Amino acid sequence: MNRRAVQWLGALAALLIALPALAGSYLLSLATLILFFAYTGQAWNVMMGFAGQLSLGHALYVGVGAYAAAALFVHFGIGPWAGLWLALALCALLGAAIGFLAFRFGISGVYFALLTIAFAEFTRIGFEHFDWVGASGGLFLKVAQREHTDLVNLRGSPAMFYYVMLALTAAAFGFCAWLARSRAGYYWLAIRENEEAAQALGIHTFRYKMLAVLVSSAMTAPAGVFFAFYYNNLFPEQIFNISRSIEIILGPIIGGLGTLFGPILGAAVLTVLADGLTELVAAVGWEVPGVKQVFYGVVLLGVVMFLPQGIWPALARRLGIGASGGR
Amino acid sequence: MALLEVRAIAKSFRGLKAVGGVSFAVAPGRIAALIGPNGAGKTTCFNMIAGALAPDAGEVRFAGARIDRLRPDQICAAGIGRTFQLVKPFAALSVLDNVIVGALNRTRRSAEARARALEVLEQLGLAGRRDQPAATLTLADRKRLEVARALATGPKLLLLDEVMAGLRPTEVDQLVAVFRRINGETGLTILLIEHVMRAVMALAREIHVLHHGELIASGAPEEIVRHPAVLACYLGAGPP
Numbered sequence: 001m002n003r004r005a006v007q008w009l010g011a012l013a014a015l016l017i018a019l020p021a022l023a024g025s026y027l028l029s030l031a032t033l034i035l036f037f038a039y040t041g042q043a044w045n046v047m048m049g050f051a052g053q054l055s056l057g058h059a060l061y062v063g064v065g066a067y068a069a070a071a072l073f074v075h076f077g078i079g080p081w082a083g084l085w086l087a088l089a090l091c092a093l094l095g096a097a098i099g100f101l102a103f104r105f106g107i108s109g110v111y112f113a114l115l116t117i118a119f120a121e122f123t124r125i126g127f128e129h130f131d132w133v134g135a136s137g138g139l140f141l142k143v144a145q146r147e148h149t150d151l152v153n154l155r156g157s158p159a160m161f162y163y164v165m166l167a168l169t170a171a172a173f174g175f176c177a178w179l180a181r182s183r184a185g186y187y188w189l190a191i192r193e194n195e196e197a198a199q200a201l202g203i204h205t206f207r208y209k210m211l212a213v214l215v216s217s218a219m220t221a222p223a224g225v226f227f228a229f230y231y232n233n234l235f236p237e238q239i240f241n242i243s244r245s246i247e248i249i250l251g252p253i254i255g256g257l258g259t260l261f262g263p264i265l266g267a268a269v270l271t272v273l274a275d276g277l278t279e280l281v282a283a284v285g286w287e288v289p290g291v292k293q294v295f296y297g298v299v300l301l302g303v304v305m306f307l308p309q310g311i312w313p314a315l316a317r318r319l320g321i322g323a324s325g326g327r
Numbered sequence: 328m329a330l331l332e333v334r335a336i337a338k339s340f341r342g343l344k345a346v347g348g349v350s351f352a353v354a355p356g357r358i359a360a361l362i363g364p365n366g367a368g369k370t371t372c373f374n375m376i377a378g379a380l381a382p383d384a385g386e387v388r389f390a391g392a393r394i395d396r397l398r399p400d401q402i403c404a405a406g407i408g409r410t411f412q413l414v415k416p417f418a419a420l421s422v423l424d425n426v427i428v429g430a431l432n433r434t435r436r437s438a439e440a441r442a443r444a445l446e447v448l449e450q451l452g453l454a455g456r457r458d459q460p461a462a463t464l465t466l467a468d469r470k471r472l473e474v475a476r477a478l479a480t481g482p483k484l485l486l487l488d489e490v491m492a493g494l495r496p497t498e499v500d501q502l503v504a505v506f507r508r509i510n511g512e513t514g515l516t517i518l519l520i521e522h523v524m525r526a527v528m529a530l531a532r533e534i535h536v537l538h539h540g541e542l543i544a545s546g547a548p549e550e551i552v553r554h555p556a557v558l559a560c561y562l563g564a565g566p567p
Contacts, residue, residue: 183431183440190428193417200377200411202403202432202480 004320016166020159028158032230034271035165036223041251041263042172043219048249049258050185051212052192054113057098057120059244061091061217064123065224066234070141071133073153073229080154080225087221094119095217099210117242124240133234141232154229161230168222169264177260179215188212189258254303256310265312273299328391330355330516331407331484336375336385336395338368345371346540348385353484353533356514358506360527363537364560369520370412372537373486376518377409378402389484403432408482410473412489412520416461423448423457425472429479440479447479451505467494471502478509484516491523503529536560 019031040062047053068090069083098119102112128136149156154164179185187208190198199205228234238244255266277292307314329352338346346368353359361369374380376387378399387395394402403409408429417425426444427437434440448454451471456464461472470490477485487506491499503526509515521527527534527548534551536544538560544551551557 181437183435183437186424186428186431186437186440189420189424190417193419194415196379197411197415197417197476198428199399200379200403200409201429201476202400203428204398204400 008319013170020162025158028162030271030275032158032162032165034268035162035169036226037248037251037267037271038264039165039169039172040220040223040248041255041267042169042176043216043223044248045252045258045263046176046179046188046219047212047216049252049262050180050192051188051209053209053212054109055116055213055216055245056113056242056249057116057118057245058216058220058248059240059242060094060116060120060123061220062224062227062244062248063120063127063234063236063239064090064094065221066228066239067127067133067139067224068221069225070139070228070234073141074139075132079152080229081152084222084225087225088218091221091224092214092218094123095213096210098217099213103206103209117245120240120242120245124236127236127240130236136236138233138235140234141229143232154226161226165226168226172219173260173264175219180260184208184211192258250300252310254300254310256312259310259312259316261316262310262312265315266310269311329353329388330357330390331376331518332388333372333376334386334388336372336382336387338371338375338380338383344540346375346382346537349537349540349542350385351535351542351545353516353518355483355516356510357532358510358517358519358530360531360534361518361520361537362522362524362527362534366539367537368540369537370488371540373409373488373520376402377407377486403480403482406481406483407486408477408480408484409486410470410477410488410490412492414466414469414473416464416469416472418460418462420461421458422453422461422464422472425461426475426479429476430481432480443481444475444479447475450478450509451475452501467498470494474502474505482515484518487517487519487521489520489522491521491526494523496525499523499526500529502526506530 020028023031040058044055044058047055065087068087069080072078072083072086073080098116101107102115107115127133133139149160151160187198187203190201190203191205191208195205227239250270251266252263253266254270255264256262274296277295281287281292303311331353333352334350335348336346337348349368349372361372363369371380375382375395378394378397378401382395386393389405389407394405397405417428423441423444426447427440430440430443430447434443445454445457448457451474453468453471453475456468461469464472470493474487474490491502494502506517507530510517519530531548533546534548535542536551536557543556543560544554546554
């Protein structure tokens with residue numbers, strides 16, 4: 001990374017840290033949402049962007065992570081930091097199950113993606129009948145005093161949630177930057193590009209594909225825990241929904257698959273766009289059902305057509321950060 | 328003792344015999360060639376040695392140990408590097424990153440792998456293209472990249488599958504010089520499949536000729552070019 005890139009990163013970090021002092025509550029919730037999608041996008045990107053394994057069911061890990069921590073909290077009063085470990089373990093286990101089934105039996109490409117959808121859908125249906133966590137009626141966490149910051153139980157002001165999500169996103173970014181330069185990072189790219197050649201160069205492809213799924217699924221778990229304690233209510237129909245999985249993957253795709261900044265940039269662009277459109281539609285008075293989705297779709301289409309590599313690689317060239325900083 | 332020993336390996340595809348009981352050996356430090364007309368079973372033999380295909384019968388020994396039931400990555404780790412006839416570059420990655428992937432076979436540390444990769448790129452004359460995506464290389468350079476990646480894995484035996492095909496004569500001579508130098512300096516054993524006889528004659532000290540999945544001749548280049556069975560399969564049967 002060159003000096004230019006470090007300066008940009010420094011300015012961005014300063015802005016993000018100062019944001020709660022500058023922004024109103026609406027802007028802060030928007031920023032928190034962006035960070036949430038930046039984080040989950042980063043986790044998904046490890047599987048697809050790095051290792052080339054398409055998951056269309058990442059809502060599974062958000063949902064299981066959320067339910068695991070929330071159920072422990074609601075039923076046993078166990079705090080989210082302890083619940084996080086259960087969430088991590090369950091998500092890694094599910095990831096391992098999907099990875100093993102797929103890679104052991106040679107399921108790849110579209111069929112692998114279908115398998116990930118199937119797991120998410122089965123889990124959704126299962127949770128809709130799982131009475132201990134409220135089944136389809138939902139699971140609710142007691143909303144606490146929002147002025148009092150209780151980091152141990154993850155109860156507090158929107159600014160606290162914002163900082164928690166910011167710390168998670170920053171950690172995920174650092175972790176992925178480290179991964180990309182590690183042996184596993186190189187091996188994932190090799191597998192993504194050509195599995196047969198990768199194997200001939202000494203890569204145990206099964207092991208490294210499993211590793212990608214494990215890292216990605218476990219990484220998604222904390223986002224679920226956050227989701228549970230931020231929104232305080234969980235419904236299987238919502239959290240496991242395939243549209244959730246799609247929301248997670250749009251950011252990295254629009255931002256730049258396999259890049260480190262892509263998931264963050266993509267999440268920002270899409271969240272601001274979706275929200276801005278809602279405002280715009282309301283302001284202009286075109287409250288025709290579906291008009292927002294049409295606009296949204298047109299913008300996505302534009303990005304995919306004119307920037308097929310995503311926004312970040314093009315932007316990195318403009319900023320003079322170059323190819324190495326772009327990865 | 329031979330470094331590579333192939334004993335009566337056979338492979339059929341849906342009843343169609345591709346290779347039927349081929350045996351040969353390559354001594355350490357040698358450069359040997361496997362030649363034969365199209366469809367003779369040369370690449371199938373390579374794939375069985377490199378672990379991409381399991382032989383139906385026979386065995387492959389490398390440095391004394393059987394390797395014919397190992398996976399390709401285990402065979403690479405054991406010390407056999409290979410190239411693919413149809414080149415398989417990691418297209419979106421830079422030339423340097425392609426070779427780093429190979430070099431990571433011998434070290435965990437990216438910095439060390441990078442240094443090793445740069446050496447190999449220098450050897451093959453690709454250093455000037457190291458930051459280019461592999462997708463932008465010409466066919467000749469892609470062939471060199473295949474060789475660079477395989478060399479970077481630090482093999483004791485290098486399997487080259489038609490790396491000269493499609494190259495201009497001067498490029499062939501350059502690559503021949505590279506292999507000669509590496510073989511002379513490091514004692515790397517090389518087994519090559521090749522149609523470009525200019526390269527075969529310049530490199531190989533022994534030649535094995537395959538035809539219809541059978542080995543029809545083995546020997547020094549001078550013997551092979553006069554061998555009646557070889558002449559018959561390449562030029563058709565001569566006058567009685």
